[in-house]
Amino acid sequence: DTAVSQTPKYLVTQMGNDKSIKCEQNLGHDTMYWYKQDSKKFLKIMFSYNNKELIINETVPNRFSPKSPDKAHLNLHINSLELGDSAVYFCASTVAGYTDTQYFGPGTRLTVL
Amino acid sequence: SQQGEEDPQALSIQEGENATMNCSYKTSINNLQWYRQNSGRGLVHLILIRSNEREKHSGRLRVTLDTSKKSSSLLITASRAADTASYFCATDAYSNYGQNFVFGPGTRLSVLP
Numbered sequence: 561d562t563a564v565s566q567t568p569k570y571l572v573t574q575m576g577n578d579k580s581i582k583c584e585q586n587l588g589h590d591t592m593y594w595y596k597q598d599s600k601k602f603l604k605i606m607f608s609y610n611n612k613e614l615i616i617n618e619t620v621p622n623r624f625s626p627k628s629p630d631k632a633h634l635n636l637h638i639n640s641l642e643l644g645d646s647a648v649y650f651c652a653s654t655v656a657g658y659t660d661t662q663y664f665g666p667g668t669r670l671t672v673l
Numbered sequence: 674s675q676q677g678e679e680d681p682q683a684l685s686i687q688e689g690e691n692a693t694m695n696c697s698y699k700t701s702i703n704n705l706q707w708y709r710q711n712s713g714r715g716l717v718h719l720i721l722i723r724s725n726e727r728e729k730h731s732g733r734l735r736v737t738l739d740t741s742k743k744s745s746s747l748l749i750t751a752s753r754a755a756d757t758a759s760y761f762c763a764t765d766a767y768s769n770y771g772q773n774f775v776f777g778p779g780t781r782l783s784v785l786p
Contacts, residue, residue: 564715593774601759603716603776650715661706662763662774664715 563587566651566665573641574673581636581668583651592634593662594626595650603650609634610656638670646672679762679777687785692749694780696762697742703765705738707747710759710779719747719760752784 564585573579585592591610597603607626608615614626623639638645648667654660680695696705704723708716722729722738722745729736735748749756759779 595776601710601779601781603761603779605774608774652716661718661721662708662716663718664708666715667713 564651564653564663564665566649566668568668569666570669570671572671572673575641575643577641578637578639579641579670580638581649581651581670583634583636583665584632585651585653585663585665586632587653587655587663589653589655589663590631591654591656592628593652593654594634594636595652597648597650597667599647606636607634641670641672643672646670679760679780681780682778683781683783685783685785686752688752688754690752692752692756692782692784694747694760694782696745696747696777698745698762698764698775699743700764702740705736705745706763707734707736707745708761708763708776710761712758716761749782752782754784754786756782757784758782 567582593608594606595603596606606617606620609626609628611631625637627635627637648669650667651665652662654662678697686692702724704721706721707719709719710716720729720731720734720736722736724740733750738745759781761776761779763776765774
């Protein structure tokens with residue numbers, strides 16, 4: 561069974577649209593994350609979230625918002641998509657915090673036209 | 674330079690040779706982790722070394738950590754074509770956004786048959 565799954569795998573959309581990417585982990589982990597990997601392969605953390613705390617990287621535009629319906633899910637909503645949002649987005653989870661091994665999803669390649 | 678910066682950016686070797694990748698970081702850490710990313714896939718955890726450890730082995734992987742120099746190296750022995758991937762080091766670090774998990778830009782390893 562897939563430990564961390566994301567849907568969709570590919571997302572192509574027009575500028576200005578609103579879209580969501582879903583993430584689910586079946587590992588029983590407490591903390592989940594969203595990362596953005598740009599075309600140069602730089603991987604940058606966007607959010608970390610557990611049932612107590614949401615930590616937002618302040619360089620992330622407020623058009624991006626994480627939504628967690630329960631401990632196993634952390635979805636990423638993006639409003640008013642821009643060309644620069646094109647990237648691969650990875651979800652990850654850890655047992656507790658940053659010092660633990662991160663388990664990554666397969667990624668969602670977002671292309672904004 | 675960035676926290677968790679790998680060197681070299683790209684490395685091309687023949688099958689059977691050893692591959693060495695280096696990572697430098699700036700702040701104090703609790704641990705340092707190495708991840709592999711195959712093309713079009715998510716990151717896979719390889720090995721974690723804690724700040725009080727100097728060397729760690731896992732199969733054909735050997736990781737060293739020198740906290741005085743704030744550097745780590747990943748050695749892959751007897752490389753195989755299947756080792757072709759990007760390799761990232763990641764550190765837990767404190768930033769303006771609290772404790773964070775920071776990835777370097779990665780080393781692209783190509784193992785030629």
